[in-house]
Amino acid sequence: MGAASGPRRGGSVATMAAVFSSAYHGASAYHGPPELTPVRVFTSWTLDLPVLIAVLLAGGLYLAGMRRARRSGPPWPAGPAIAFYGGGLGGLVIATMSAIGVYQGTLFYVRSMQTILLLLVTPLFLALGRPLSLAIATLPGLGPKLETAVRAKAARILTFPAITTMTLILVPFVLYFSPWYPASLHGGAVREATYLALMAPGFVFFWTLLRVDPVPKAYPYLVALWVTGAEVVGDAILGLAVMADQHLIAGGYYHALARPWGPSLSTDQVVGGGALWILGDIVGLPFLAAQLIQMIREDEAEAVVIDAELDAAEPSGARAGPGGDGGEPAAGSQPWWESDPRFADRFRSAGTPSEDA
Numbered sequence: 001m002g003a004a005s006g007p008r009r010g011g012s013v014a015t016m017a018a019v020f021s022s023a024y025h026g027a028s029a030y031h032g033p034p035e036l037t038p039v040r041v042f043t044s045w046t047l048d049l050p051v052l053i054a055v056l057l058a059g060g061l062y063l064a065g066m067r068r069a070r071r072s073g074p075p076w077p078a079g080p081a082i083a084f085y086g087g088g089l090g091g092l093v094i095a096t097m098s099a100i101g102v103y104q105g106t107l108f109y110v111r112s113m114q115t116i117l118l119l120l121v122t123p124l125f126l127a128l129g130r131p132l133s134l135a136i137a138t139l140p141g142l143g144p145k146l147e148t149a150v151r152a153k154a155a156r157i158l159t160f161p162a163i164t165t166m167t168l169i170l171v172p173f174v175l176y177f178s179p180w181y182p183a184s185l186h187g188g189a190v191r192e193a194t195y196l197a198l199m200a201p202g203f204v205f206f207w208t209l210l211r212v213d214p215v216p217k218a219y220p221y222l223v224a225l226w227v228t229g230a231e232v233v234g235d236a237i238l239g240l241a242v243m244a245d246q247h248l249i250a251g252g253y254y255h256a257l258a259r260p261w262g263p264s265l266s267t268d269q270v271v272g273g274g275a276l277w278i279l280g281d282i283v284g285l286p287f288l289a290a291q292l293i294q295m296i297r298e299d300e301a302e303a304v305v306i307d308a309e310l311d312a313a314e315p316s317g318a319r320a321g322p323g324g325d326g327g328e329p330a331a332g333s334q335p336w337w338e339s340d341p342r343f344a345d346r347f348r349s350a351g352t353p354s355e356d357a
Contacts, residue, residue: 029258030257030258030259030260032105032106032257032259033102033103033106035261035262036099036103036106036107036110036261036262040099041099042099043099044098044099044102044103045097045098045099045101045102046097046101046102047097048096048097048101048192050192051092051093051096051097051192051195052093052097054092055089055092055093058089059085059089062081062084062085062129062131062134064138065134065135065137065138065139066081066134068138069134069137069138072138073137076134079128080128080129080130080134080212081129083125083126083128083129084125084126084128084129084130084131085129086125087121087122087124087125087126087128088122088123088125088126088128088129089126091117091121091122091125092118092122092199094117095114095117095118095121095122096114096195100113100114100117101114105185105186105187106257106259107259107262107263107268107272108249108250108254108265108268108269108271108272109263109268109269109271109272109274109275111185111272112242112272112273112275112276112279113275113279115172115175115198115276116275116276116279116280116283118195118198118199118202119168119171119172119198119199119201119202120202120280120283120284120287121283122199122202123199123202123203123205123206124202124206124283124287126199126203126206127203127206127207127210127212127213128206128210128212130212130213131213132146132150132207132213132214133212133213133214136214147214150214150215150216151214151216152216155216156216156217159204159208159215159216159217161208161209161219161223161224161227164201164204164205164208164227165205165227165230165231165234167201167204167205168201168202168205168231168234169230169231169234169235169238171197171198171201172198172238172276173238173241175194175197175198176238176241176242176249177241177249180194181249181250182250182252182253185250185253186253205231206287209224209227209228209291210287210291221291221295224291225288225291228284228287228288228291231284232280232281232284235276235277235280235281235284236277236280236281238273238276238277238280239273239274239275239276239277239278239280240273240277241273242269242272242273242276243269243270243273243274243277244273245269245273248265248266248269249269251265254268
C-alpha cells in the first residue's frame with residue numbers, strides 16, 4: 001500500500017507543478033497593459049504620434065481660419081468652434097490616446113467603443129464645426145474652387161444618400177469580418193489607415209445630411225430621417241452579427257495575446273457586439289437633435305422671408321382697397337356683426353332716423 005501510494009503522490013505533485021508552470025509561462029507571455037480598473041479608465045494614456053500631428057495640424061488651420069474671419073468680417077460663431085475642437089478633435093484624442101487607445105488592442109469591447117467613436121461621434125462633431133464654410137470664407141484662392149467641386153455632378157453622385165449610408169454600414173462589416181481587423185490590431189500604418197477609413201464615410205454622411213456646410217444637393221429632411229433609420233438598423237445588425245458569431249473574431253491574435261485578466265474571449269466578443277449595437281443607436285440621438293434644430297432654423301428663416309414679402313405688399317394693397325380703385329370697400333367686406341339683423345340697431349348710424357320717427 002505504501003509503495004503504491006508513493007507514485008500516485010509523486011504523480012499528483014508532478015501534475016500540479018506542470019499546471020503552475022503552464023500558468024506561470026502563460027502569464028509571463030502576456031506583454032499588454034495591466035488589468036483595466038476604474039482608476040485606469042481615467043489615468044491610462046498613450047501617445048499616437050500620427051494622430052497627434054493630424055490633430056495639431058487640423059486645430060491650427062481651423063484657428064487660423066477663425067482669426068482671418070475675424071479680421072475680414074464678423075467673428076466666427078462659437079458653436080461650430082466648440083463642436084470642432086471639443087467633440088471632433090477631442091473625440092479623436094479620446095478614441096486613440098486615452099484608456100480606449102491603450103486597451104483597444106487588448107479587449108474586444110474596448111475596440112468596439114473605439115469603432116463607434118471614430119465612425120459616428122468624431123465625424124458628427126467635425127461636420128458641425130462647418131470646416132468647409134470656414135475654408136470658403138477665408139481662402140480667396142482655394143474657396144471658390146472648393147465650392148465649384150462641391151457643386152460638381154460627380155460630388156452629387158458620390159454623396160447620394162443611399163451610397164453614403166451603405167458605405168457607412170458596410171465599412172465596419174468589412175472591418176470585423178475580414179483579415180482587416182486582426183491586421184489593424186498590430187498597429188503601424190494599417191491601424192492609422194483604419195482610423196481614417198472609419199472617419200471618412202462618417203464625415204461625408206453627416207456633412208451631406210446636416211447641411212450646415214455647402215452640399216452637392218440639399219435633400220429634404222424627411223430623406224435624412226429615413227437614412228438615419230437605416231443607419232440605426234445597420235448598427236443593430238452589425239452588433240447582432242458579432243454577438244451571434246460562433247467563431248472568435250481575430251481569435252488567433254487574442255489567443256496569442258494570452259490576457260490573464262478580464263472577461264473570457266467569448267464573453268468579451270459578446271459584450272463588444274452589444275456595444276456596437278447600443279452605442280451606435282445612442283449616437284443617433286444627437287444627430288436627430290441636430291437635424292431638428294436645423295429644421296427649426298430653416299422654418300424660422302423662411303417665415304422671416306414670407307413676413308418681409310407680406311409687409312412689402314401690404315401698403316399697396318391697403319391703398320388700392322378691395323375694389324381696386326381706392327374707393328369704398330366692396331360689398332360684403334364689412335364685419336359680419338354689422339350685417340346681422342340682431343345687431344344692426346346697435347351699429348346704426350346716429351344720423352339715421354328710425355322707422356317710428
